[in-house]
Amino acid sequence: MYDVIVIGTGPAGLSAAINVRQRGGSVLCVGTALENNPLLKAERVDNYLGLPGMTGKQLLDTFLDHAKKSGAEFLQERVLNTYHSDSGWMVSAGSQVLECRCLIFTGGIMRGKPYPGEQEHIGMGVSYCATCDGMLYRGKNVAVIGFGPADREEAEYLEGIGCKVRYFEKPKKVEIRGEGKVSSALVDQEEVAADCVFVLRPSLAPSSLFPELELEDGYIRTDRMMHTNLPGLYAAGDCTGRPLQVSKAVGEGLIAGQQAADEAKKMK
Numbered sequence: 689m690y691d692v693i694v695i696g697t698g699p700a701g702l703s704a705a706i707n708v709r710q711r712g713g714s715v716l717c718v719g720t721a722l723e724n725n726p727l728l729k730a731e732r733v734d735n736y737l738g739l740p741g742m743t744g745k746q747l748l749d750t751f752l753d754h755a756k757k758s759g760a761e762f763l764q765e766r767v768l769n770t771y772h773s774d775s776g777w778m779v780s781a782g783s784q785v786l787e788c789r790c791l792i793f794t795g796g797i798m799r800g801k802p803y804p805g806e807q808e809h810i811g812m813g814v815s816y817c818a819t820c821d822g823m824l825y826r827g828k829n830v831a832v833i834g835f836g837p838a839d840r841e842e843a844e845y846l847e848g849i850g851c852k853v854r855y856f857e858k859p860k861k862v863e864i865r866g867e868g869k870v871s872s873a874l875v876d877q878e879e880v881a882a883d884c885v886f887v888l889r890p891s892l893a894p895s896s897l898f899p900e901l902e903l904e905d906g907y908i909r910t911d912r913m914m915h916t917n918l919p920g921l922y923a924a925g926d927c928t929g930r931p932l933q934v935s936k937a938v939g940e941g942l943i944a945g946q947q948a949a950d951e952a953k954k955m956k
C-alpha cells in the first residue's frame with residue numbers, strides 16, 4: 689500500500705512525486721517509456737525559470753534524476769484500469785495490481801483520435817496490453833500498432849509466446865475491422881488478418897481510466913487544490929487544461945503532491 693501512486697512520469701508527475709516525498713509519504717510513479725514523452729521533442733526550452741536553453745531531453749533527465757534522488761519509486765508500465773475502494777485506489781498496470789491511499793493522474797493529453805473500429809471492439813479483439821492479453825492469442829494472427837521503439841519489444845514478447853505477429857510502427861492510417869469480433873486491420877492500405885489488434889498508445893483517455901470523472905472541454909476539471917470530483921483522486925499538468933507548458937505542469941504537480949500526501953497521512 690503506497691500513500692500515493694502517480695500515473696505519468698512527465699514534468700507534472702515527477703513534480704508531484706518529489707512533493708509527496710518532501711512530506712514524508714511513499715510514492716510510486718507508473719509511466720510508459722520515457723521515449724514517448726512529448727517534451728523529448730522540444731529542441732530547446734527557453735521559458736522554464738532558471739534553466740534556459742536546455743533541450744527537452746536535458747530538462748526531463750534533470751527532473752527524473754531529482755525524483756529518483758528524492759526516494760520516489762518507479763514502474764515502467766501502462767496503467768489500464770483503476771478502481772476506487774474503501775481504503776483508497778487500486779491501479780492495474782500491465783499484469784500487476786497496485787494499491788494506494790490517494791492517486792494523482794498526470795497522463796498529459798492524448799494525441800490523435802481513436803482509430804475507426806477501435807472503441808467498438810475493446811475486449812473483442814482490441815487490446816492495450818500485450819502482457820495481459822497475449823496468451824489469449826497464442827497461435828493466432830495479431831497486429832501490433834507501436835508508437836515508439838520500445839513497443840517492438842512487446843511485439844517480440846508476443847512472438848515469443850507463439851502469436852503470429854505483424855508489427856507496424858507509427859502507421860499513418862489504421863482501421864480495425866470485424867463483425868462483433870476483430871477479423872482484420874487495414875494498416876496504410878494493407879489489409880492484414882488479425883484476431884487481435886494490440887494498440888500500444890502511450891496515453892489513454894482519462895475517461896477510459898475513470899468513467900465517472902468530470903471533464904470540461906475535454907480536460908479534467910479540478911479545484912484549485914487539483915482535486916477532481918472523485919474521492920482521493922488529483923490531476924495535474926496538461927490533462928487539466930491550457931496553457932500546455934512545463935512550468936504550469938510542475939506547479940500543479942507540486943499542489944497535487946502536497947495535497948495527496950496530506951490526505952494520505954490523515955487516512956492512516
Ligand SMILES: Cc1cc2nc3c(=O)[nH]c(=O)nc-3n(C[C@H](O)[C@H](O)[C@H](O)COP(=O)(O)OP(=O)(O)OC[C@H]3O[C@@H](n4cnc5c(N)ncnc54)[C@H](O)[C@@H]3O)c2cc1C
Nearest residue numbers: 696698699700719720730767795796891925926932933934
Ligand atoms: C515539440 C514540443 C515542444 C514543446 N516545447 C515547450 C517549451 O518550450 N516550453 C514549455 O513549457 N512546454 C513545451 N512543450 C509542452 C510540454 O512538453 C508539456 O506541457 C509538458 O510535457 C506537460 O507535462 P505533463 O507531465 O502534464 O504531461 P506529459 O509530459 O505529456 O507526461 C505524461 C506522461 O504520462 C504518460 N501516460 C499517459 N497515460 C498513461 C497511462 N495510462 N499509463 C502510464 N503512463 C501514462 C505519457 O506516456 C507521458 O509520458 C512542448 C511540447 C512539444 C510536443
